[in-house]
Amino acid sequence: MMVGMERNQYDAECFLLYYLFSSERRRGKLAALSIAAMVILVGVPLWWKTTQTYRAWLPVAQINELAKLQLQLSADVEVVFARGTATPEQQKKVPVTQTQDEDHAVDEDTTLRYRHETRYRTATVMEEDALKQPTAAEADLSLHRLSESPCGSLVIYVIPESSSLLPENVNVYIGQRRTALLRIGAQMKVGKTLKQLLAHLEPRVKQILQVMSFSHNDITAALSDRVRFSPDNKESIADSMRAFKSSPGYEITFSLLNPDPKSHRLHWDIEGAVQTYIQPLLTKLSPVANFSLDSQILYYAMLGVNPRYDSSRSAYILNADSLAHVINPVEARLGSNAASSNPVLNFLLYVPDAHHSPLYIHDHKKREVQTNAFHSPRWGGIMVYNVNGFYQTGTNFPVDVNINMAKVMGVFLAQLRLLLGVQSTAPPSSFQVAPCGSSGLADWELDRLMWSRSVENVATATTTITSLAQLLDQIGNIVINDNIAQQVSSAVTSLQLAVAELEVGNLGFALQYSKEAILASEKAFFDPSLLHLLYFPDDQKFAIYIPLFLPMCVPILLSLLKIVSEVRQRRREKQAKKD
């Protein structure tokens, strides 16, 4: 009895204890769970929010669209039939416009489409009069006076076979502006059908377009920033690498190198020469870029190589192989422009010292270079100017030398045209190209340059923007400030506008927008604020966090683990009971 009662009491105590114990355990479990929930729901987002780097929104979708570039270049061509080239019936039947498309896939991301919109019409009376001028040049001038065609477009006048404007063996005359004269072939006598006539004209018009407007070679060369292309021969590599890359501005520096001021007192009228020869070209080129000009005289500036003495000619010779070493010692003296960061085109006029005079440059085939000058791609040009003609027997040194600037500037102007990318691809033999006038640049040459510059700018800006977007995407530490986002957006907008303008054939606007795009994209790409937090290493971050996070997280994790294992155990027990 006694024992039973004791036992009962003991059971009740045990039950009470057990009950208390289990409710206590439950409370502990609940506390641990709610703390873990607090940490996950409040702590982690708070920590995430407060330690985040600021990244402004970028137009990623539009940038990705730009990564796939579809460029369409459109040019207007007007074909004008002069009297005697088409019969009245033919003229009535001539289609008003005709569009020709040419598609090229340059690589998987870049496609090109050239569109020539050809309009046909007959010559007006005044144009007929203009075509009656005695020479082609005069005809060109009076046609230009009648109407001025907009930038990027062309007018081709088809003149009868009997016309005396062109010499015998010349079929095409390319003028100083945007006009060309095309003499119709002898087999195209009146009586052929219109279809035959147009078929006859088409290849010739195409040839003219190749010369006067964009050609596929130019455009692919301009895309070199985007597309890795493998040119066929060395010639085209050299051609494509010679010209300076497109830039919103260039500095042109003329330097007169006088290594021997004791013997030569040199005078050059650079101010006048620049005004006469260089400035007209630069004024004409002003839509393409801004130019600034300066000049300096450097004394005791030596070339890097010792020229070899050729006793047979009693002259000093610089070989083409050694020209590569000429510039470096001089370049240290040239100095960079402190006031701007545009690329510099250097033109050096070197007057050899009295002991190394005369000095001639020999090319690879050991022939004397007629101009005694050479140029270095994307750097500038050097001309050697011999003054030994001024020495007479018994002259007292120093000799006063007045430099013939016309001779010098002729060479420098040619080099400047090459370095700026005004290419003069050799036209077919039956073509006659008018000599460029006082400005040193024909209108159609400027158009060609503007086509390739716009395409080059678009290519460069798209590459810059897409690689910037890639970089920002890959490295999460970089802060993207609002001004960078704004630059990127404006670059993207300008790019889209430039592409659209190219498509409709507004060359001037296209170039303008492409320049804006390149400026904005470069500004965003080289912004110093991108680098501020770039080098904040993760190991240091962890070193700072560990003292706080380790003691806080370990108990939470342990109690969570314990809860999980208990839950599993109970489930297993239940399972066992069921079985």
Place this chain on the structure above:
Amino acid sequence: MASYWNRNPIRVFVFLILTVFVVVRSNIPSTPGEGAEERRWEASQVGDVDPGMSVAPPHPHTNTDSFQEELVVRPLHSGDIYASFQFRTVWEADFSRGNKVSHYQLFPKSLGQVISKFSVRELHISFTQGYWRTMQWGQPFLPSPPGAELWVWFQDSVTDVDGTWKELTNVLSGIFCASLNFIDSTNTVQPSAAFKPLGVGNVTDHRFLRYATLPREIVCTENLTPWKKLLPCGSKAGLAVLLKSEKLFHSSFHSQAVHIRPICQDQRCKSTSLELRQTLNAVFDLHTSGQAKREWSLFKMFSRTLTEACPLASSSKIYIDITDNSQGEQFELSPASSLLSQAVVLGDRRTFSVYDLTDQATFGSTRSLNLLIRLKSTDGDMLRPLLHAERYVAGYGLQTGEIHTVMYNHHPYRSFPVLLLDSVPWYLRLYIHTLTVTSKGKENKPSYIHYQPSKDRLRPHLLEMLVQLPPNSATEVTVEFERALLKWTEYTPDPNHGFYVGSSVISSLVPSTVATNTSITQEQPLFSSFFPCKEELSYFVRVYTEPLLVNLPTPDFSMPYNVICLTCTVVAVGYGSLYNLLTRSFQIEEPSPGLAKRIANVIRRMRGVPPL
């Protein structure tokens, strides 16, 4: 370096990405490789381009630039020797009203571009290594403070002077290879009176003036090379062949400077031209040169001799100061020169022996000039400079201190006013109410005080005072300051070295007994014609005091991390106990039987008796 890279693999990675990226961007056009290399040099063909214009007639050329060079050598009483070079290029181009001039002859293009781009009217820049000891060496021809000093007057057409100044310092920093880019608003002041334009012009509105010093700047060969490049003959001919850095920087004092200012073209001063003066001063120490003989020669000083003048120079001269040596009692000079010249320099009429390098006879039969100065005796007193100043920090501890500036007037009977300029960084907080000026034990009230208080991290203190110095006296200016606590990122990499405070500048018109020539037309040696002189019986002197080195309270720089660790530990301990309280369950545990009881039970079990 390697360990640094190893420690930061992420950085290396990022760097690689950037590098690769840049390479790719620049590489594409040059992929063709060797073929391109071969074609890099091409002969120019002038076929299709015909300039086709009337050939411009060769203009009667007017070479308008001129260049002069000169070297002054003065044996000092201590046996040391003072050599002062001056090169002067005058450019007859008038920039003053926005003319764009871009054709350069003798004037260096880099400086010309800077002047026209930033509309600079006057520019003075000096780099100095060592301190000029006025009491031992006398007054220098051109004074300069230790470190770098830059002061610029802008044209009054400049609208954003501070922005232009910032850009200008960055460009000059590139040109002279110096840390001038550290000039910012915290060390730039606009003195109201101490730095007047030295060239012509009537703009004296000090809004267009900026003055800054970097007393910490170390001057070495990398600053000399670009400086030499500005000379028309470079270091190829003329006096500049002597400027070899291995000797110049093995000296007790070295100072090089560039001064650009507009000057009058002629007496009527209708048009101005731009003058560029490049000066270089050095004091060579007799004892460090390690030679027993008490003699100096050009070769011993510069390890070169002279063979020719710069062919572009209109004058090229060497002056040896022989004022104290009229009978040859101090030193012996060979080869002797028959040419003597007198010039009034710093209020004193000095006699010089002149060597004209444009004259072939100067070089003699050896075709090389190596001036030899054999020192004989050391006695004879140096003329004591009339104005002299020094400065030091007094006080103890790291909280407060006191700056003392002492100015001496050694003139026996004349008093004269001086203008004291002090620019003190913001982290020394001046108590301007403690400013006292005393001479001869009495208070000396300044007749003009211009004080601009500092703003933390924005601008320094500027204190300018006009003080009358009584004859034969020392005037002491004291001001107390408190040292500020900097933020931990504001300390220099070696904070325990201390912080420099730039020199005080004392400018004065010192009365002299010798009439100074005030006309600008008469041909004068360059060294005596730098400071414009308006009165006959006084001369302009600028004296720089020593820079100060002040210790600031410096924290232990590992502290931020220690603090983080400590706080985190405290937080973790508090959090841990709270967490335990909240989540642990408590239960009563049966007290376990004592050790004796357990042993007894074991024994009982062995005996077969029920346990206790």
